Amino acid sequence: MKRSGAQIIWECLVKENIKVIFGYPGGANLPIYDAMRGYPQIHHVLPRHEQGGGHMADGYARVSGKVGVAMGTSGPGATNLVTAIATAHMDSIPMVFITAQVTSKLIGYDAFQETDVTGITLPITKHNYLVTDVYDIMPTLREAFYIAKSGRPGPVLVDITKDAQQAFIEDWEYDDTPIHLKGYRPDFTPALASIKEAAALINSAKKPVILAGHGILMGNAMKEFKEFAEKAHAPIAMTLLGMGAISAHHPLNMGMMGMHGESWVNHAIQDADLILAFGMRFDDRVTGNLNNYAKNAKKIHIEIDPSEVNKNVKVDVGLIGNIKEILTQLNPFVEKNDRKEWLKVISDMKGETAVRDIVNLPDNGHLYAAQVVNDIRRLAPKNTVITTDVGQHQMWTAQYFKVEDAHTWVTSGGLGTMGFGLPSAIGAKFASPESEVWTVCGDGGFQMTAAELSTIAQEEIKVNIAIINNGFLGMVRQWQEFFYDKNYASTPMKSPDFVKLAEAHGLKGIRVTKRSEVEAAIKEAQAHPGSVVIDFKVEQEDSVYPMVPAGASLHEMIRRPSSIVETPLDE
């Protein structure tokens, strides 16, 4: 059949079973948009900024487990995607970005809206391509999808010149022969001997701790993981992105580790005699000072990317490959062991700190973000999808929104991208239309991509938007408070009236200033058929505790001053 390059792009998306894409038109990708009408089975969402479109596709990928697709035109369209690409790259999200490039004979001549997009995105993509010939479009897109989702997933960018989009192939046919790339090896399997070696370490450990990472979710190994954890009966610490790998309410799940991890979790890691790192990469935010990290522990690392093993932390056994397969092999060698003593040590540590928890504080006239998050969790269904922006509210959400189900927790971990929350929630809604979707944003980050409210209105989707409005770039203010003598340089932030902003978009807006109003507002938002923005005016100078200062050892935590939690009721 006769097909233009632009049509071939759509044909390939159909073959990849893509249901929704997020894109923005312009001069160089006009042929793609012109051809779109022939492919009504793909829903196209128009964001208000390409970055938003990129994060939408990212949120879609994280929740659906499928490849997210975002599109932009040449030049500024492509550069606007850069933050979204880097975000996906740091968090290993399977995505394909399709950008348009100026006509091939103009490349290199600084043509209008020409940018070296493959050059710019080289270090922030898993791989990228420049396509100048219509005959290369299909093979390249097929490779792009294959690379994006195989091995350690990641974003792949395909930059396609306008002339390639416009050229025709007379007798085009889709090729679905298996893809083989000379230099690409996504599949590794560890030797049985290494698996047995790991099992021996596990069986002889007295104080093991499992570090559960994103890899468990990416590898869909939740079932095998739970079986492992229960059999070994080892306590579990979660990375920020690992949440959902096992329910927060599972008795072995201690909670989050790292810079804002629970104190008992960090202490357990520091005291452990065996660290079981599953699909995580020992980021500096979870290890603290490497010289003092889990010094007495042997370490086993299950990881799909060979370059992550022995990168930050030297390990005793590295098992490289697909975590689902590895755990399936490993589990039969693991001996049942109740590890009573070790779990008792941990629960004692936990008991002591939980009573100081701010959500257990009676209403003292102040509204704390943690309480808002805690109430959303209490009132929202178990399978609620929650996305966050970046900052204090993100950490409070990580601590208090006890994530139960896999693929319901969406946050920018590796890059920490402000502006991620709202658009990723839009993408999440497309991935899981039946689920209740919430996003928790700071007043700062929300404003970075607030224009996407307009996308919500146009798409008529329902997302509940909780703005944790503290009048500051809170996380930076916290660092200024702790480490820069309270010099609040450029962190106080004036915001528009978020209720009116919602209304201007035809959405509902609610303002909450007291703890007693929180529950009613959440219920009102849930009951409203359209999207709702809730402006939670919270305590302005609250801080996230505990905190391991950057570069400090993991057990050196700044704790919440007891004066706050002991404030009398009627202060």
Place this chain on the structure above:
Amino acid sequence: MLHTLVILVEDKPGVLNRVASLFRRRTYNIESLTVGHTDIPGVSRMTITVVGNDDHIERLTSYLYKLVNVIQVEDLTKRKMVSRDLALIKISTQNEKRAEIFQMVEVFRAKVIDVTNESLIIEITGSDDKISGFIDVMKPLGIIEMVRTGAIAMERGSDSLINLAESGL
């Protein structure tokens, strides 16, 4: 210590950029880099020398393997290998040192490949040490210009380093 890496890559546009960019991004310093075709269509061979300890080089190797176009990476440093560098040296003959120069060319088994009234071009191949030694000797005699290719290397013995079975070539 100086490591000599042999990297087989797909012969595609931009691959050199990807490899070089990786060294920059992961803060490794390239000492020398050569690249050329192999006898296998579509496969190029790079020889890169880089300073680092064994851990660094092991990590670098796994980063290189992350590049989709990289087929094989071998560190020849601890194997029996031959490594050769080629230099062209243009030297002035105006200061009556012609005889001395020719003598040194003889001693180092170099070759004179261009002669004018005022200058010579000498070609020399050999190990890095040998070439550096020759350059030291030539310096006082008046080097006008010089260029070196950087090392290329091969393992000794009858086996091929190239293992394409694994990549299905």
